[in-house]
Amino acid sequence: MAKSTGEKIILGIDPGTTIMGYGVLRIQSRKAEMITMGVIDLRKYTDHYLKLGRIFERITGLIDSYLPDEMAIEAPFFGKNVQSMLKLGRAQGVAMAAAIHRDIPITEYAPLKIKMARTGNGQASKEQVAGMLQRILNIPNESLLPYMDATDGLAAAYCHYLQSDRPQTTKAYTSWKDFARKNPGKIKGNT
Numbered sequence: 001m002a003k004s005t006g007e008k009i010i011l012g013i014d015p016g017t018t019i020m021g022y023g024v025l026r027i028q029s030r031k032a033e034m035i036t037m038g039v040i041d042l043r044k045y046t047d048h049y050l051k052l053g054r055i056f057e058r059i060t061g062l063i064d065s066y067l068p069d070e071m072a073i074e075a076p077f078f079g080k081n082v083q084s085m086l087k088l089g090r091a092q093g094v095a096m097a098a099a100i101h102r103d104i105p106i107t108e109y110a111p112l113k114i115k116m117a118r119t120g121n122g123q124a125s126k127e128q129v130a131g132m133l134q135r136i137l138n139i140p141n142e143s144l145l146p147y148m149d150a151t152d153g154l155a156a157a158y159c160h161y162l163q164s165d166r167p168q169t170t171k172a173y174t175s176w177k178d179f180a181r182k183n184p185g186k187i188k189g190n191t
Helices: 048-066 082-101 111-119 126-136 148-163 176-182
Strands: 008-014 019-028 031-041 070-074 106-109
Touching: 008 048, 008 082, 008 148, 019 048, 019 148, 031 048, 031 148, 048 082, 070 082, 070 148, 082 106, 106 111, 106 148, 111 148, 126 148
Parallel strands: 008 070, 070 106
Antiparallel strands: 008 019, 019 031
16 A cells, blocks of 8 residues: 555554454544554454464554554553453554564553543543544444444544644653663663
8 A cells, every 4th residue: 555745644453352453544634534444353263372473463464554654552451350451461562563573653542541532531432432433534334343343443543643743641662672762760770
């Protein structure tokens, strides 16, 4: 997919270990347009490590197909089930590793921030977020998927688009070296 001058492509990811959502936005002349959205269905894999491998393959494939300039990813929320949190964190980490592997800068957003950016309500339902995106981006009904994870991935990309004109409040890193350079006090052995 060739990009035109002045265009920016954002890949948004809603991490998951059963269904992972994604959305791709094109930003041109300060206007956002949906290119695609979808899900990575991992339900047929019973082995968690196979799921992680599939996530890496699919995210790398999306990057190679749509050539995003940046990736926005939803941060895992803290739940009571430690094993579920661990698995979700691994899925998010693998998606991030795929972006780093292709030199795509990553910005992480809390679920509350994504919902606030889109609906003005941090407690908005998935349906409310999907409805708002449908109106703003003129998404036809037939393009909506039965899984709200796809619109959640698109919402992460849209949140990033809205935040790109504002002072940065979340940290973005392009590599582990970039993280170390921007956080010298957090790396042991650095003085």
